[in-house]
Amino acid sequence: MDASPLPADLPLTELTRHRRLREQGSLRRADLEAILDAGFVCHLGVVVDGRPLVVPTVYGRDERWLYVHGSVASRSLAGGAPVCVTVTHVDGLVLARSVFEHGVNYRSAVVHGDARPVTDPEEKLEGLRRLTEHAAPGQWAYARRPNRKELAATTLLAVSLEHASVKIRTGAPDDGDGPDAALGLWAGVLPLTSVWGAPVTDPALPRDTPVPAHLARRGGTRQG
C-alpha cells in the first residue's frame, strides 16, 4: 500500500482530460478534496459482464485513498477491478434565454482507479472510521464500533485518489451578452441547497431520550 503524498495538481491523462466545456475543468487537487469532503454518497461504477453498473454507496477518504463501502458490488469487485467513483453536488438550475444554454451549476469529482479490497484488519478499521466520520462526524466515538465478525462481513474498497477529474460550474447563464439578450427574457439561477433536518429519535426509544450534541447541532445546517 503506497502512502506517498500525491501532487497538488491532478495528472492530465486520456481518462481525465476534459473533452467538453473545458472552462469547467479544474486540475487542483484542493478542489477534488473539497468536493469529496462536502458529500458522503458517491456513485460507484463497475463493469459487470461488459455492461456498466452504477450504484450509490457511502465513502470516506484519507490523503491517498478513497474508501468506498463496497457490499453493493462485492461480487464484481472481489479480485480488484476497474472502478469509477463519482461525487456530484447540484447547486442550482441555470435558466438561460435559450433552452440550448440551460444547464446546471454543479461540482463533480470523478475518480478513476482499480478497486483494492481492503483485507488488512487495521486498515479496514481505519478506513471504516474515516467513512463513518465522513458521513456522521462524532459517531465513531459515540456508537458501538465494529467487532471482528462485523468487520469480516463488511466489504471495504480502496481506490487511489491519484487520477481524478474535477468539474465545476458556477454563476449566471452564458447568453447574457449574445443575440438572445435582446429577447428581453428573465434569466438567472434557481439555487438548490441540501439542509439537515432536526434529528428524529428512533420510535423504539423513550421519546425524551436526549439527542447527543454532535448530532443536535447539525440540524438546520447546510450539507454539500
Added chain:
Amino acid sequence: MDASPLPADLPLTELTRHRRLREQGSLRRADLEAILDAGFVCHLGVVVDGRPLVVPTVYGRDERWLYVHGSVASRSLAGGAPVCVTVTHVDGLVLARSVFEHGVNYRSAVVHGDARPVTDPEEKLEGLRRLTEHAAPGQWAYARRPNRKELAATTLLAVSLEHASVKIRTGAPDDGDGPDAALGLWAGVLPLTSVWGAPVTDPALPRDTPVPAHLARRGGTRQG
C-alpha cells in the same frame, strides 16, 4: 422505436435482481417513475475501453423511454452502447446503536439498457422538451426553443425504461430490538432535504427584471 406500454411490474432479471438487502427492493413501476420524476440529475455509466465511466447529466422521460443529455459521453455512445442510468435521492442518515448498522435512507432507480442516440428531429425535439420541462417546468414555453443548428449540436440518448431496479430505505435503524438496544445510546435518523432557493437574476439584466411566476413560485419548495 417501440411505443408499447410497459408492464406495471418490473421484470426480474439477472441484472435487476437484488442480491443484498432484499427488503429494500421494489418491483413496482410506479416506484421507479416516482423516483425518476423527483429528480433531474442522473449518473450515467458507460464502458470506455473496458473501464467504467460515471458522469452526471440531466434527463427526462416519457412512459417508455428515459431521455438523457448525452454530450458528456457522446464519443463513447455514438453507435449505441450499454449504459446504466442511476437516480438517487438521499433522504437522511440512519444512526444506529452500532456503527455496523449505520446507513442511509434513500430512494434509487437503476435503469439498464442500450443507449439509442435519438436522430429523428421530431423525437429529439420532443425528448428535449421533456428533459427541459422535467428539470425546469415552464421553461419550454418561456425560453427560446432550440433551432435546427442547436438541435443538431445536441446529443440526446434514449434508454428503454423496461429494465430497472428500485431500492428504497426509510425509517429508523434496525438495531432497536437487538442486543445493542441495551447500550442505552441515542439512535434515529438525521433527515436531509433539498430546497430550491429564491431565483437569482442574471447580473447582465436590470436588477428589477420581474421573475416569471413559474420560477418565482418554486423558490422555497422541496426538491426530490
